[in-house]
Amino acid sequence: METKFLVSLMFLQAIINGVNLLRPPDQHGSKCSKNGDLNSNVLLKSRDVALDELYKSFRLPFTGAQRSNNGGIWAHALCPPKEKMEECRECVKDTIDFLKKDCPKQKEGATWSIFPHFYCMVRYADHPNQGNLAEWAWVQFNAPPGPGNATAGELEKAWNNLANTIMEKATEVKNLERYGYGSVLYGPHPQNLYGTMHCAPIIYQM
Template sequence: MKSTILFFFTLQAIINDVNLVVATSPKKDRHVCRGGDFKSDTIRKNRDSAFNKLVALIKNSSYHGFLHVQAGDKPEEQVSMTFLCAPAIGKARCECGVKDTFNYLLKSCPKQNEGVAWDIYFYFNVMVRYSTGRKILSVLDDWAWYSFPFVYKVSAIALEKTMDSFGSKLKEQAAGGDANQKYANGSVNYDGEEFKLHVAVQCTPDITKAVCIKCLSKASTEIRNCCTSKPLFHGRTFSTNCYIWYMHINIFDVPITFDPESCS
């Protein structure tokens, strides 16, 4: 059973170009733009400046998987920007993913006042977002969601129920984190020990416990609709403030390789 699942995962990864290491991954519709086009070239410059600040902070500060920066003096032209990576992957891998995701975001939302993009790798995810002229730190935004289902099905008969129950426990753990990190993962056997489910959940740590639970609760609904009710082998659901991710391969024990030269 395990070898069959691994074969289908590898095949689908090749088809979809899901990264097994930190290398540039093709992206399609993994972004949302809104707010219309900005009129001032100053905003574009502020957006670039915010990104440069973000990368500098990743390099030079303690790594927790999340940072927020602002650039610009005039409130209406000020750009706020954040990123979210899993805490365990380390700053070098996260920095590479953030750069790649931001480049994709620029191409996808070249002049929009707000934008968010997600990138998907075998063992982690990256989110980068920005907003012009409004506060995003400690604010729950509900305007952008994206789900990534894995088409291969499993013969499990209790995936949806198991995911709902186990996911609820992880939501509480993640939401109980501090201002640096709201992340939890774990594994659980189900269907008479035949299957093992591996789950990771994360919120941006700037939001409160209650708001994190609210975000993850909606993510649970989204992942149920896209994936666990099918039942699919693997699914991920993202928003601007949180994500839920499950798989039937242990994503937490994957050998991690990283070549800095592969970073675009």
């Protein structure tokens, strides 16, 4: 439970089985909370403004994270910090469109987008505490089957080891980007399991 809790607090951006990094350019997943709707046009407008400000406000130095707030709505975006800022901006912009469509009125929503060789996440809420454990926000993507014959237990063990490793990297004091990545071999015919983890910086202070 401890690993699950910590992984929830840090946005788990991607788990890629094997070396297949190609995904359809329109693959995305959204989750909307079930704790009610934004019940006024003013709040809906504030949500849209907060989201629009996300991709417009990326500036150098680029850290892969951006946040904004407007009229009681907080929004946050995460991209791999080692990538180009313009690619992140475009990914976030497209993801916002998906998020608005998939969660038109809900108080909280999150969307993950996977593009060829790039991925990002956008989340908004009617409160600033978006780093809290949120089971409703978990999204699962379907990946092509790997060539090995690993059991569920072998995969779980590999994932737990990988999660602990990249969690340590992402939370190092000297790691100002709060980003970690890595890989681990698993299965009787060893193959790689890749993962990245990104902490949302000072999300409670937005």
